[in-house]
Amino acid sequence: MILTASEAAIAQAAHALRDGLLVGLPTETVYGLAANATDDAAVAQIFVAKGRPADHPLIVHVASVDQVSFFASQVPAFAQALMAAFWPGPLTLILPRQSGVASASAGGQDSIGLRCPSHPVAQAVLQACLPLGVLGVSAPSANRFGRVSPTTAAHVQSELGPDLLVVDGGDCAVGIESTIIDCTRGEPVLLRPGHITRPQIEAACGRAVLDKDAPQELLGQSAPRASGTLASHYAPRAKVRLMTAADIAHKLQALGPHANNLGVWSAEPPASEQAMGSGLGAGVLWRPQANRAEQAAHDLFSVLRDLDARGVTQIWVQLPPDTPEWEGVRDRLQRAAA
Numbered sequence: 001m002i003l004t005a006s007e008a009a010i011a012q013a014a015h016a017l018r019d020g021l022l023v024g025l026p027t028e029t030v031y032g033l034a035a036n037a038t039d040d041a042a043v044a045q046i047f048v049a050k051g052r053p054a055d056h057p058l059i060v061h062v063a064s065v066d067q068v069s070f071f072a073s074q075v076p077a078f079a080q081a082l083m084a085a086f087w088p089g090p091l092t093l094i095l096p097r098q099s100g101v102a103s104a105s106a107g108g109q110d111s112i113g114l115r116c117p118s119h120p121v122a123q124a125v126l127q128a129c130l131p132l133g134v135l136g137v138s139a140p141s142a143n144r145f146g147r148v149s150p151t152t153a154a155h156v157q158s159e160l161g162p163d164l165l166v167v168d169g170g171d172c173a174v175g176i177e178s179t180i181i182d183c184t185r186g187e188p189v190l191l192r193p194g195h196i197t198r199p200q201i202e203a204a205c206g207r208a209v210l211d212k213d214a215p216q217e218l219l220g221q222s223a224p225r226a227s228g229t230l231a232s233h234y235a236p237r238a239k240v241r242l243m244t245a246a247d248i249a250h251k252l253q254a255l256g257p258h259a260n261n262l263g264v265w266s267a268e269p270p271a272s273e274q275a276m277g278s279g280l281g282a283g284v285l286w287r288p289q290a291n292r293a294e295q296a297a298h299d300l301f302s303v304l305r306d307l308d309a310r311g312v313t314q315i316w317v318q319l320p321p322d323t324p325e326w327e328g329v330r331d332r333l334q335r336a337a338a
Contacts, residue, residue, distance in 0.1 A: 014128035026169030032139030057107035085204035088118035121169035263307035
């Protein structure tokens with residue numbers, strides 16, 4: 001059941017969360033499948049609905065920094081600086097977890113991922129939850145585990161069925177999941193890139209951001225498990241292949257009229273209009289890839305879903321530039337192709 005965002009819909013969603021039900025919730029990144037973060041039975045329904053392993057932790061969404069101390073036992077100074085700079089917004093911080101709080105959401109770890117979303121509907125629902133005793137909601141992407149994340153309410157319904165209450169907040173502005181920074185080991189460590197870039201993180205907290213595969217002796221312990229960091233993730237049914245623009249053009253030319261059931265997401269059309277109409281592209285569906293990282297991120301999952309829905313068997317994607325602003329898009333594409 002999709003409800004257009006309104007005061008009534010927001011109140012209905014908040015009461016459903018209080019009552020232990022699941023809700024499809026828009027955020028600025030992707031739509032989330034939300035449950036009361038401290039209700040382990042409700043959180044267990046997320047894992048069942050998604051087909052997600054119970055030890056793969058969820059991100060808890062909070063209305064503001066005021067709820068952080070309920071979930072986290074420590075907040076390092078550099079994490080506080082990141083909250084001040086980027087919350088509300090698409091940044092998740094992994095922090096030491098308060099004992100006995102949200103253990104199911106944490107996947108059994110002694111750390112917890114926290115995020116304060118900026119989407120006005122998400123904020124309204126979280127604020128409406130507070131007087132009902134719901135201090136945060138666990139909300140991974142509202143799709144089957146490992147598949148393409150949803151960026152519209154209709155995507156959620158197509159993934160999880162018509163019975164789920166989904167609040168429709170429109171298309172997600174960012175389009176890929178949040179940047180994740182591990183703050184449990186004394187230094188900021190990038191676990192998942194996103195809209196907020198590594199240079200932005202470093203400028204805000206005044207520290208170098210380490211990679212997740214930094215030597216263990218440097219940090220004292222291994223990285224906590226975090227959402228969306230498996231090698232294979234965000235995958236459509238079609239096989240995703242990453243190529244340069246030149247490789248795409250060369251392979252299409254070699255296939256000629258035998259190119260069938262093929263999707264292409266590239267900055268330029270893979271052939272001239274004349275060639276596309278004369279057989280080279282008869283079985284090729286092309287979608288333009290934006291030359292700005294922010295727009296490409298916004299488009300990424302909707303393009304993959306659209307091409308999948310049209311029955312292509314392969315999706316050839318022009319690999320974006322290897323620069324900081326494209327790191328989040330490259331990460332999602334590499335996982336989709338794994």
